[in-house]
Amino acid sequence: MASLRHALIRSFLIKRGPDETTKRLLTLSSALNSELRQKQIDLLSKYPGGCVDLEKNDKTGIAVLTLNNPTKKNALTGSMMIDFEKRVEDLESWEKGRGVIFKGSGNTFCSGADLNVARAVGEGKDSGHPSLMSSFMQNITSRFFNLPLITVALVEGAALGGGAELVTCCDFRVVSSSANIGFVQARMGLSPGWGGGVRLVNLLGRLKALQLLSSASIIKGFEAQEIGLADEIFGEFDDSLETATSFLTNYTKFAPDVIKAMKRVVINASRSDMQSVETLNTKETQIFQSLCGGLANLEALNKKSKF
Numbered sequence: 001m002a003s004l005r006h007a008l009i010r011s012f013l014i015k016r017g018p019d020e021t022t023k024r025l026l027t028l029s030s031a032l033n034s035e036l037r038q039k040q041i042d043l044l045s046k047y048p049g050g051c052v053d054l055e056k057n058d059k060t061g062i063a064v065l066t067l068n069n070p071t072k073k074n075a076l077t078g079s080m081m082i083d084f085e086k087r088v089e090d091l092e093s094w095e096k097g098r099g100v101i102f103k104g105s106g107n108t109f110c111s112g113a114d115l116n117v118a119r120a121v122g123e124g125k126d127s128g129h130p131s132l133m134s135s136f137m138q139n140i141t142s143r144f145f146n147l148p149l150i151t152v153a154l155v156e157g158a159a160l161g162g163g164a165e166l167v168t169c170c171d172f173r174v175v176s177s178s179a180n181i182g183f184v185q186a187r188m189g190l191s192p193g194w195g196g197g198v199r200l201v202n203l204l205g206r207l208k209a210l211q212l213l214s215s216a217s218i219i220k221g222f223e224a225q226e227i228g229l230a231d232e233i234f235g236e237f238d239d240s241l242e243t244a245t246s247f248l249t250n251y252t253k254f255a256p257d258v259i260k261a262m263k264r265v266v267i268n269a270s271r272s273d274m275q276s277v278e279t280l281n282t283k284e285t286q287i288f289q290s291l292c293g294g295l296a297n298l299e300a301l302n303k304k305s306k307f
């Protein structure tokens, strides 16, 4: 009797098999992912304006990625978020690539999310819009952070709110002495939601990250250097792109395969592996979703304050 039972179970497993179950789970998870992605794209594409440009130089292996929305100090619109993803995809498969300089147009980095987008996302709180934007931006910034290329943020002018979060998704930061870097989310009745909270703690440690986030203070280049947020400072008479390129060139002298291997070694060995960052980011999104569109956030948006 027992052996008949075993035979039946065996034949069931052979027919359906553990592989079948795994396959079904994978299919379900990929269906959920594509549904989520469609919702993200539907939401973000409602807010057009600006673009994200990529110039790749196969000879030097250095690319320049530029946030381009100069009339709004390179504030990120919904369509720019989608654009950003396409550029990251392009960089992920760039065989001759060694490094990337990430900058804003018109001598300023990024003033954060476009306030019209921030407002609309907050107003769509009940439909989960804050979480849709947050998870979309976390995914892109994590992919950028994990590119097999050496990345440098060239920071001039303003890097505020989401703009300050973008500064953290590079390996290095070359910063103007007069730059204004501010994790001003608290002033907006918000918390970081683009993966910048997780990356800031990993970069500066708990205490300094908490100081910057809870004071929402805006710091200049030398202060950023003092706390470890800036790796090199340049002055008002220096050519900013030249300074960033010459900084980056220190780390991009060898063949693309070698540079990529070094970056992969570091990613592999770093404390926050991709899996744990994903879990931490999900929590960051939940915290962001709890504030976004709340009273303090709507009050801040209505005041339209300038920092």
Ligand SMILES: C[C@@H](C(=O)O)C(=O)SCCNC(=O)CCNC(=O)[C@H](O)C(C)(C)COP(=O)(O)OP(=O)(O)OC[C@H]1O[C@@H](n2cnc3c(N)ncnc32)[C@H](O)[C@@H]1OP(=O)(O)O
Pocket: 071, 072, 073, 075, 111, 112, 113, 114, 115, 116, 118, 158, 160, 161, 162, 163, 184, 185, 188, 190, 191, 192, 193, 194, 305, 306, 307
């Ligand atoms: C989602 C959240 C997050 O943290 O996760 C966020 O990022 S919330 C976003 C947090 N960021 C902010 O709140 C930035 C607010 N903006 C500012 O503090 C300031 O504009 C600065 C960025 C410091 C630039 O001051 P400055 O005197 O140089 O120029 P300005 O104020 O005349 O700005 C030039 C034009 O850009 C617009 N502008 C600036 N930042 C903008 C933004 N984030 N969204 C939409 N428009 C923006 C201004 O309204 C103005 O438009 P007109 O020429 O039409 O008057």
